[in-house]
Each structure stands twice: as C-alpha cells, then as structure tokens.
Amino acid sequence: MKSGEFTLINRLTKDIKTDKSVIIGVGDDAAVLEFNKKEYLLLTCDMLIEDVHFLRKTSPQDIGQKAVCCSVSDIAAMGGEPKWMVVSAGIPKNIKTAYIDGIYSGIKKAAAKFNVNITGGDTVSSDKIVIDISMAGVVKKNNLTLRSGAKLGDAIFVTGALGNSYKTGKHLKFTPRIKEAQALVNNFKINSMMDISDGLSGDLWHILERSKLGAVVYEKYLPKSKSATLDAALSEGEDFELLFTVSKRQARRIIEKFPLLCKTPITCIGEIIKSGFGFVLIDKNKKPLQIKPKGYDHFA
C-alpha cells in the first residue's frame, strides 16, 4: 500500500472501528491480521493505471511485473513473505491481445519468482488499462516489523541507492527487497521497517510520526543513485528500497554480518532522535535543514 495518499486513506478510514482480529489496520505497508498461533496474515493492495503509472508504450511485461513487485515490497517491509494474490484488471476493448498476454506474462513471471500463488481475479472493460493486485502474505509473529517501532538512539539504514528511479527505469524493473528483509528479520532485531515508495523525505516521516520520534540524516552518508541530485534521492519516489531502524548494538552486528548474507549494499544514514527535532538533514556543508514531509503525492 502506498502512503503518499495518506490524507485520502485517512478520510476513508476516519472513525472506523475494527475488531480484535485486526492487529494493525490502515497506516503501515500492509494490514496485520489474525492468522494462526505462530504467524500473522498480511494484506495489501496496489493499483497501477495507464497514463498515471505507465504508458501504452511501456513494455507490458514490465507493467505486469511491477504490479506484483509493489505488493511483494509491502509484504517484505513487514518482515513477511508473500503467499497468495488476486488480480483485478480493467482492459480496453480495442487493445491487442498480445499486449494483455504480455502483462499477464509479467504477472506470472514475477509471481513465480517470489513464490506467490495466483488464486483468482476479476476482469472488466475499461478505457484505460488498470491493474490492481491484492496480496496476502504471512509473517512470523517475532519477525513483524512496523513503522511504529523505532526507538530513541536507533541507527537509520537504507538498502541500495536512492533517486533517479524514473530516469533509469528502476521504477519498472526494481527487485523488491524480500531477500534482504528476510535476512534482516531472521538474523537481527529490527525495530522499525518500511519500503521507500514515495521518497525518503516523506516515508521517513511515516516512521517518525508513528514512532513519535525525530531523525537526523547526513547527506554525506546518503547512498544517492548515480548522478542523482539530493532532491531526487530525498523526494522522487518509487525506489522501493527498505528503510529500517535498529539499536546501535544491532547496527554494528548488521554492518559486520549482513554483507555475508546479501550482496545488496546497506548504508547507515543517520539516527533517531527526540520528536521535537522533526526530520533534520545535515547537508554536505554541515548545515542543518528541516525536512518537511513532501515526497511524491499523486494529489499534490
């Protein structure tokens, strides 16, 4: 689930009561629901629409794969593993069959890659192509990582590099960080985690707001993608990297041991501080900048 649109989601869910089967409802990467003794069920959805998220000239395989990967990324960020999905598709009547087959082939390929069972769907006619994937996964109760779990003094980490996702095509071809997330939750104590879909400047705010804390991040440590500006690395969105916080002790263990588990680079970019400070960026001239939540907002 995206978070940039939190005002609209909040509007939908204002005054909503949920029963005790809902451990975490709206406000994290996926809902956390009662499942069995050892595991929770995770539920998330992500919608892609033609001319908003992709163009008709976009490779249909890429569209299909991305539709799956957005939801896999959500499940990964909760510390879980994807299990089942259903696909709703809005399909224009005049579209070439080969194009739809291409989307479906991308969906199937990504589902197979991440061990997700395709279990059903709905297909309706539509002017524009619409692909909405709902995915259910499971997470061991001990492995559940929420946005709300950051602790004062935590080290802040990101995987991979940030920025220029649109320019490089990474926004279509990214690999959701499920392997990295599993390595993290199975080997270390992760206090909070989410995926960066709307840009670090907006998404770190979600951790800060839900954990009621502040953060200081150092530009000099920020892993920018090749030729990405600071602004692109902070705000562009669709990087689908993991953002997580751990105690200093765990941070030392992770820096030492994580590279033995996964090749993906991880970088400590800052520290969790008291809430009154908000989100402070120390730029390369050592000047502190106050970062307001912005990110990519579809309704800005």
Add this chain to the structure above:
Amino acid sequence: MKSGEFTLINRLTKDIKTDKSVIIGVGDDAAVLEFNKKEYLLLTCDMLIEDVHFLRKTSPQDIGQKAVCCSVSDIAAMGGEPKWMVVSAGIPKNIKTAYIDGIYSGIKKAAAKFNVNITGGDTVSSDKIVIDISMAGVVKKNNLTLRSGAKLGDAIFVTGALGNSYKTGKHLKFTPRIKEAQALVNNFKINSMMDISDGLSGDLWHILERSKLGAVVYEKYLPKSKSATLDAALSEGEDFELLFTVSKRQARRIIEKFPLLCKTPITCIGEIIKSGFGFVLIDKNKKPLQIKPKGYDHFA
C-alpha cells in the same frame, strides 16, 4: 469474483501452478486457502469502473455500497463470512470531495452492516473513478460450498427473483445473500452454490461445467422479477441471488424449514441431470430449449 470473463481469467491462469496452500484457486466465487484447523481463508476481488458499472450521476453512496456488496456476495456464495477488506481507488483530480466522501461513506456503511473490517488501501489518480475491493473471509471447512459439488438428481434452487436488475436499480442496491447463505450452510447439506452475477443462463453453466453434469430448468417455476421477460430473467446479470443445488431429501427439508429461518423466498427451479443434456429449459409451452452459456460478457 465475476465469472463472465472466464476466458480472460483463464488466459491469466493458464499453466499456473499453485502450492498445496491453495485448496481452490481460480474458477469459483472466491479462492479457498489454508487458514487454520477448522476454517479456510477465502479471497476475492471485484472492480467497478465509471462509465462501465456506473455513471458520474449515480449516487456515490450506492457505488461504495455496491463495491462492498459484490465481494460480500462472493464470500457468501462459498458458505463463508467476510472479515477483512482493502480498497484500491482511482480518483480523478477534478472530482468534488463530497463525491469521494459519498463513495467512502457507502463503503463504510456496507462494511459495518456486514461486519467487514476495512484494513487499508491504495489511492491513485485516474481519469475515471475506479474502485477495487479485495475481501478476505473465513468459512468453516464443513460449510464450504463449491461450484463443483452438484450431484446427479440434485434439486436446483434460487433465492429471490431474477431479471430487470438494471431497470429497477437492484444492481446497485441489492443486499448480498449472506444471511440466507449462512442459514443454508448451517442447517442443510448444500452440494453446490454460487452467486448469480452474470445471469442464470451463464452462471448455471459454471456449476454444470465444474460438476460435469447437466440441468433441466422449468420456465413455469422461474421466479421472474416483476414484468421481467424470460430473457431478462435468464441472461441479464447483476441479480446477486444465490443459485444452489441439494439432494431431493434436503430439498424437502429446505422447503419446509428455510422459511422459518429467513423471509427471502427460495424457489426450486429444476433438477441436475446427466451431462450429455447440457442446460435444457422447458418453456411455458412445455417445449425444451437448449440454453447455451451467454450471460453478460463484458468482452462479448
């Protein structure tokens, strides 16, 4: 999940392998998945798109309610009860906030009415309004009713009346038959069940194909809605009534006892026969007509 679009869904799911956690994948009203010792998890999705399923002048509350009720109807038809849902919404930038609030208020009202927890969602910008609801429910293993369970000699029943759903506005304001379905599965042995979303002529075929049997249906018994033609009652779609089959012995018990449990009329419309006969309608002149699958097909 709709079934009229089975060729497209089939295309998506051709050659798909699922693991043993998937009891029933594509091809029924909802997927049936491993959950706990006594229950299965059910998963379904239904997408509504502006100018296909509703117009901008449609009451937004009705749109929201219908979006929820389609999925509740799917869960009901499996013998289960809805539990959790996520909402993906495509929202035009120029739309009035009150309209969106209206849709959301319809969603919330229906979710509360049918005890479904709203647990999250995704909101994206879009030219046309798109509402896609994915719903998870649970069903006691003993209560699971599939399309594939019809037996030779079964009596065929429908709830309510069929036809003219568009003319009367029932397609927007229907009440999913969850109470009726629960009364049926908790008190009788139901061999097969589904909801009629694409019209009896198409939907009964799904039971026949999956159960590898035929059917004879009598026009004189068909509960047509007021002033509905035979064709409307057979093929119009969006009635959201239950279609189910039971042994003759259970049929007698149902006719006697169901009216004590629910006020909704139920009608025995025919009988399950050998597969070679297909779907035979005996019209009011006692003439047998061969009914081919047609129903409302969004891609016809």
